[in-house]
Amino acid sequence: MKPDLATDRDESTVLVDLGDRSYPIHISTGATGRIAAALEKTLGQTSHALLIHDAAVEPWAEAVAAQIRSDTLRVDIASVPSGEPSKSIAQYQELLDWMLERGADRRSVVIAVGGGVIGDLAGFVAASFARGIRFVQVPTTLLAMVDSSVGGKTGINLSGAKNMVGAFWQPELVWIDTLAMKTLPDRSYLSGLAEVIKYGVIDDAAFFDDLESNAAALVERDPEVLRYAIRQSCLSKARVVGEDERETSGRRAILNYGHTFAHAIEATAGYGTLLHGEAVSIGMQMAASLAIQLDLCDPGVLERQTQLLQACRLPITFPAADAAAMLPVMMRDKKVAHGKLRFILPTKIGHVELVGDVDPAEVETAIRAHR
Numbered sequence: 001m002k003p004d005l006a007t008d009r010d011e012s013t014v015l016v017d018l019g020d021r022s023y024p025i026h027i028s029t030g031a032t033g034r035i036a037a038a039l040e041k042t043l044g045q046t047s048h049a050l051l052i053h054d055a056a057v058e059p060w061a062e063a064v065a066a067q068i069r070s071d072t073l074r075v076d077i078a079s080v081p082s083g084e085p086s087k088s089i090a091q092y093q094e095l096l097d098w099m100l101e102r103g104a105d106r107r108s109v110v111i112a113v114g115g116g117v118i119g120d121l122a123g124f125v126a127a128s129f130a131r132g133i134r135f136v137q138v139p140t141t142l143l144a145m146v147d148s149s150v151g152g153k154t155g156i157n158l159s160g161a162k163n164m165v166g167a168f169w170q171p172e173l174v175w176i177d178t179l180a181m182k183t184l185p186d187r188s189y190l191s192g193l194a195e196v197i198k199y200g201v202i203d204d205a206a207f208f209d210d211l212e213s214n215a216a217a218l219v220e221r222d223p224e225v226l227r228y229a230i231r232q233s234c235l236s237k238a239r240v241v242g243e244d245e246r247e248t249s250g251r252r253a254i255l256n257y258g259h260t261f262a263h264a265i266e267a268t269a270g271y272g273t274l275l276h277g278e279a280v281s282i283g284m285q286m287a288a289s290l291a292i293q294l295d296l297c298d299p300g301v302l303e304r305q306t307q308l309l310q311a312c313r314l315p316i317t318f319p320a321a322d323a324a325a326m327l328p329v330m331m332r333d334k335k336v337a338h339g340k341l342r343f344i345l346p347t348k349i350g351h352v353e354l355v356g357d358v359d360p361a362e363v364e365t366a367i368r369a370h371r
């Protein structure tokens with residue numbers, strides 16, 4: 001079925017300010033009928049686009065392709081199987097071979113249409129093909145709209161380590177149209193709310209308050225509340241990425257709140273068993289418990305976080321969590337420095353810190369608290 005591209009004209013733009021790598025995040029409900037003009041404005045004249053999409057959003061990808069295809073712009077389309085296992089070396093290689101076969105060159109542009117899996121995978125293809133070609137993010141999940149399409153972290157998984165192979169490679173444009181979410185299943189939609197709540201805990205106490213007040217509307221996908229949540233999340237992410245693009249100063253690491261636990265859960269449970277956002281929800285619970293154990297914050301932080309996650313119907317425990325299996329995987333976390341684990345831990349709602357040299361016994365206790 002062809003998606004309805006009707007617009008309600010409520011649009012805004014957030015700038016990711018990175019000097020000559022700056023780009024806009026365009027947020028709308030129904031502006032995809034104007035994506036061709038936006039692409040031309042951003043990229044100038046382009047003759048070849050390689051559109052890589054999640055198999056589940058084929059109609060949306062076809063609609064985007066129909067908008068941009070012209071006598072002067074050829075659009076090739078590749079469909080990728082849905083799900084986390086597609087962030088693999090095998091799928092990456094298949095796409096590179098396809099790019100070569102389709103005659104891609106340094107003037108071609110990759111367009112990623114899908115959730116975080118497609119954005120990360122297609123972004124890494126763009127980052128590495130011919131040593132890097134331009135790419136555009138067209139996110140179709142809430143999680144991709146609020147997080148993965150912004151900031152230029154691209155990559156694929158190794159069997160025992162999430163996102164272990166990849167590159168920082170910024171898109172030229174992020175095109176968010178919330179109409180794409182009309183077909184998004186509840187489980188995937190709700191998992192995106194975990195990363196939304198993350199911004200409240202790490203960076204914006206007032207936003208956390210708003211989320212508490214509007215949790216029911218958010219779960220019901222109220223369009224106005226949703227656009228507000230997407231915009232606030234993108235503002236937070238853009239600001240943090242603008243301050244520390246490649247996670248060198250430690251500032252960007254705050255976006256990793258809950259992720260040391262989450263990535264270990266994802267890898268040990270098997271990729272795709274839990275959605276990334278679900279693992280992040282449980283990981284944030286473990287991180288908040290660890291912070292309380294280390295006397296960094298009071299239990300009220302965990303209580304408020306628990307209530308908001310539950311109001312958003314997110315999981316807060318993982319009964320199969322296996323601390324003995326998770327700890328060695330956690331040692332491969334990208335924040336590990338000089339062989340020591342480092343965690344992003346809250347001191348209060350709206351503020352987190354990078355904490356090093358944590359006793360593994362405390363980590364095990366925090367994992368067990370949420371089994």
Ligand SMILES: NC(=O)c1ccc[n+]([C@@H]2O[C@H](COP(=O)([O-])OP(=O)(O)OC[C@H]3O[C@@H](n4cnc5c(N)ncnc54)[C@H](O)[C@@H]3O)[C@@H](O)[C@H]2O)c1
Pocket residue numbers: 054055056057082083084087114115116117118120140141142143144147148149150151152153154163180181182183184185188191192275276277
């Ligand atoms: N690069 C980053 O900064 C960053 C940030 C956060 C997460 N991530 C990565 O993102 C991935 C998770 O992203 P996700 O939650 O979007 O998962 P996903 O890409 O797997 O999408 C979730 C599910 O929704 C389906 N889907 C997507 N759009 C749809 C639509 N509009 N209608 C119907 N079905 C649709 C997909 O087929 C899939 O089954 C993880 O690999 C995670 O590591 C990356």
Ligand SMILES: O=C(O)C(=O)C[C@@H](O)[C@H](O)[C@H](O)COP(=O)(O)O
Pocket residue numbers: 147151153162163195252253255256259334
């Ligand atoms: O953009 C970032 O920086 C993040 O940490 C955002 C996370 O939500 C995201 O899951 C990211 O892919 C994790 O990065 P990694 O460096 O820990 O693999």
Ligand SMILES: [Zn+2]
Pocket residue numbers: 147195259276280
């Ligand atoms: Zn994440």
